[in-house]
Amino acid sequence: MNKVLGNKKAIALFILPAVILFTCLVFIPLIWSFVYTFFSGQPGLDFKFAGMKNYARIFADKTLWVTVKNNLLYVVVVGGAQIILGFLIAMLINFGVKKHQNLVRTLLFVPVVLPGVAVAQMFIKIYAITPQYGLLNSFFSAVGLDSLVKGWIGDPKTAMLALIIMDIWKAVGMYILVFYSGIIELPEDSVEAARIDGATTWQIITKIQIPQLKPVFRMAIVICITACFKVYDSPVALTGGGPGTTTMMPSMYMYNTAFNYAQFGYGSVLAVIILIECAIFTFVVGRIFKTKDGE
Amino acid sequence: MKLKKVTGSLIAAAAAVALMAGGTVPVSAAKKDAGKEKTVHFLTAWNEDKDTTAVVKQLTEEYNATNPETPINLEIEVVAQSDMNQKLSVLAASNDLPDLFVTGTQEYIEKYVDQGILKNIDDVIAEQGVTSISDEDRQAILNLTKLDAMYVMPTNKNIEGIWYNKQIFKDNGLDVPKTMDEFMDVCAKLSDAGIQPMAVAGKEQWPLTRLIGAYATQAGGNDLLVKANAGEVSWKDDAFLEAYKWIAEMGEKGYMGEGMTTVDSDTQNSLFTSGMAAMCYNGSWFTESLSSDQNTLGENVGFFAFPTVKDGKGTANTYTTSYGMYMCVKNDSYDDAMGAWLGYIMKNFGNKGMELHNWITPYATTEDFDMGYFTKLLSDATESEGAASVWPEYAMPTSVQDVEYQGAQMVALGQMSPEDYGTSIDDAWAMVQ
Numbered sequence: 001m002n003k004v005l006g007n008k009k010a011i012a013l014f015i016l017p018a019v020i021l022f023t024c025l026v027f028i029p030l031i032w033s034f035v036y037t038f039f040s041g042q043p044g045l046d047f048k049f050a051g052m053k054n055y056a057r058i059f060a061d062k063t064l065w066v067t068v069k070n071n072l073l074y075v076v077v078v079g080g081a082q083i084i085l086g087f088l089i090a091m092l093i094n095f096g097v098k099k100h101q102n103l104v105r106t107l108l109f110v111p112v113v114l115p116g117v118a119v120a121q122m123f124i125k126i127y128a129i130t131p132q133y134g135l136l137n138s139f140f141s142a143v144g145l146d147s148l149v150k151g152w153i154g155d156p157k158t159a160m161l162a163l164i165i166m167d168i169w170k171a172v173g174m175y176i177l178v179f180y181s182g183i184i185e186l187p188e189d190s191v192e193a194a195r196i197d198g199a200t201t202w203q204i205i206t207k208i209q210i211p212q213l214k215p216v217f218r219m220a221i222v223i224c225i226t227a228c229f230k231v232y233d234s235p236v237a238l239t240g241g242g243p244g245t246t247t248m249m250p251s252m253y254m255y256n257t258a259f260n261y262a263q264f265g266y267g268s269v270l271a272v273i274i275l276i277e278c279a280i281f282t283f284v285v286g287r288i289f290k291t292k293d294g295e
Numbered sequence: 296m297k298l299k300k301v302t303g304s305l306i307a308a309a310a311a312v313a314l315m316a317g318g319t320v321p322v323s324a325a326k327k328d329a330g331k332e333k334t335v336h337f338l339t340a341w342n343e344d345k346d347t348t349a350v351v352k353q354l355t356e357e358y359n360a361t362n363p364e365t366p367i368n369l370e371i372e373v374v375a376q377s378d379m380n381q382k383l384s385v386l387a388a389s390n391d392l393p394d395l396f397v398t399g400t401q402e403y404i405e406k407y408v409d410q411g412i413l414k415n416i417d418d419v420i421a422e423q424g425v426t427s428i429s430d431e432d433r434q435a436i437l438n439l440t441k442l443d444a445m446y447v448m449p450t451n452k453n454i455e456g457i458w459y460n461k462q463i464f465k466d467n468g469l470d471v472p473k474t475m476d477e478f479m480d481v482c483a484k485l486s487d488a489g490i491q492p493m494a495v496a497g498k499e500q501w502p503l504t505r506l507i508g509a510y511a512t513q514a515g516g517n518d519l520l521v522k523a524n525a526g527e528v529s530w531k532d533d534a535f536l537e538a539y540k541w542i543a544e545m546g547e548k549g550y551m552g553e554g555m556t557t558v559d560s561d562t563q564n565s566l567f568t569s570g571m572a573a574m575c576y577n578g579s580w581f582t583e584s585l586s587s588d589q590n591t592l593g594e595n596v597g598f599f600a601f602p603t604v605k606d607g608k609g610t611a612n613t614y615t616t617s618y619g620m621y622m623c624v625k626n627d628s629y630d631d632a633m634g635a636w637l638g639y640i641m642k643n644f645g646n647k648g649m650e651l652h653n654w655i656t657p658y659a660t661t662e663d664f665d666m667g668y669f670t671k672l673l674s675d676a677t678e679s680e681g682a683a684s685v686w687p688e689y690a691m692p693t694s695v696q697d698v699e700y701q702g703a704q705m706v707a708l709g710q711m712s713p714e715d716y717g718t719s720i721d722d723a724w725a726m727v728q
Binding site: 042043044045046057060061062063124127128129130131150151153154155156240241242243244245248256257258259260261262263264 | 380381384385387388389390402403406407409410497498500552553554555556557558562565566569571692693694697698701702704705708710711719722726
């Protein structure tokens with residue numbers, strides 16, 4: 001076995017299917033899409049070379065910058081909440097829940113496996129105001145908070161908040177699991193030693209466990225934030241990007257531009273912008289989490 | 296040696312897959328070769344028992360019964376109307392548009408005509424001796440599609456106006472409003488009585504722009520929207536600004552109901568048909584809901600044209616008129632067999648549309664039908680029609696249309712000023728020039 005695993009040709013053979021898939025499904029479409037950014041119109045119909053016109057257009061495109069602003073808000077709030085809540089709840093389960101840990105973890109993870117569209121439909125009913133009040137408005141009405149009764153997803157002031165709450169609820173279970181897996185793998189002897197030395201729980205968490213969980217934080221942040229940059233299904237299903245463009249994300253705008261407006265070139269430019277955002281962010285996170293051993 | 300065997304097997308497997316893929320024949324081409332049966336792939340937005348699909352399917356069955364030597368095998372593929380543009384984009388990009396498809400997007404029709412993809416329907420009409428479409432309707436379709444020949448087959452003749460609950464009006468001593476002042480007075484009285492004056496599907500955006508367009512037409516004249524779509528008039532013209540201010544006023548006063556931007560078409564229709572709202576702006580297609588069991592109002596429903604506006608240049612009894620989603624024929628798929636079948640469809644569409652759906656279509660009927668109460672309302676309205684008008688997006692590129700749709704919600708919610716809304720549409724048009 002060691003002979004096989006040490007043989008570079010054998011290694012190449014094993015990873016060949018994955019490389020082929022990656023090349024065909026990721027790398028080639030990436031290059032193809034980049035080439036499209038220099039063309040305008042619709043492939044197969046009126047596709048013609050446009051030079052840098054598509055790139056010049058981004059500066060005059062007000063809708064694009066509205067979607068970027070929406071997305072940045074979403075990334076900061078949803079990404080931040082998912083990581084922080086994921087970590088805190090994982091810690092709570094590990095230290096605070098003595099009985100039925102498996103059940104608690106399962107219940108917290110259930111929203112993660114629900115289809116996004118189904119979750120959105122459920123929240124549409126929760127937030128409903130017409131023809132009948134949904135769960136949320138019924139609750140506010142019942143406790144006398146009539147000032148809070150509103151069309152949550154139809155009001156520009158609250159639509160983004162409604163989307164954020166839904167998405168945090170849906171995905172936080174994933175990060176609870178990620179952090180919990182990291183926490184239970186931590187060596188117990190360093191915690192024991194700290195306790196013997198008189199460290200408080202807060203000191204144990206902040207001085208020992210969090211530093212040891214750095215790789216987990218790095219992985220979770222990269223996955224979470226890049227997912228937030230690319231978010232598509234939940235705003236489409238919940239609000240359609242509305243009201244107006246209040247919850248419109250760059251991915252939705254990119255999709256509409258390419259497939260509704262039949263502007264594949266400019267749509268590809270928008271895709272490149274999202275790619276650059278994710279790449280910049282991943283690089284920044286990598287630099288922040290750079291360990292002493294140069295990882 | 297072992298590695299060579301493994302590699303060799305992999306290459307052989309890859310070659311086998313490639314051979315199988317290369318050997319696949321498109322279904323339509325294969326079936327074309329099989330005898331005299333002609334297969335027509337029909338991409339539609341409705342299921343087989345609904346709307347235009349039901350009409351085309353039943354007419355095809357009748358055609359095949361009377362033409363057993365050259366039958367048509369109709370392969371129906373259904374795509375949601377909201378996804379139709381994406382589907383057509385992808386198919387056009389891979390040069391795989393279906394033989395027959397529906398679309399309501401002017402931009403796509405123009406593009407396909409420019410590329411020679413669509414069959415000239417005027418030629419089909421001439422070849423097959425079709426006389427069921429009047430010159431008036433044909434000219435209207437040419438005006439709407441902005442083409443010099445008919446490259447589309449209409450499926451409907453819709454007029455739009457305001458449906459109202461007769462009982463609510465009677466109980467509250469209200470008359471059908473003819474002017475905007477009377478209309479706002481009706482809304483105020485209904486609102487004071489605790490009745491939602493109007494149900495509007497604000498979530499879907501286009502019902503708002505229809506109201507805006509109807510007001511602007513009354514304020515600025517029947518050709519205002521045509522001129523705006525041709526770039527001859529700014530979307531900040533005074534008539535438009537007046538319309539935007541009116542929709543903002545309707546929203547501010549709550550005349551369109553609570554949470555209007557969360558209401559979709561189904562909810563809008565059910566609010567009206569269950570008696571929870573007194574009025575509803577809708578088109579001829581609404582007769583299907585009105586004729587269903589969901590309608591608790593029965594025939595206690597009336598229909599009136601959008602009111603006139605003070606000092607407006609519009610005409611009383613103006614109805615926004617459209618011809619449904621068009622059917623388009625791929626040029627490369629057209630042959631004698633398809634021509635004969637299309638001729639049969641066009642000659643009998645009027646009868647079948649009336650029989651199945653109580654539709655008024657641009658295809659003349661040759662039989663007597665009991666129209667039904669709601670279709671009779673529309674027929675009477677058409678006869679008393681002062682003028683026909685277009686809708687705001689009739690010739691708008693989809694990118695501009697989205698800006699117009701999104702802004703309409705914000706104006707109605709008081710989150711965007713009328714001036715900014717007009718500017719946003721002008722700017723969107725400038726980007727596509």
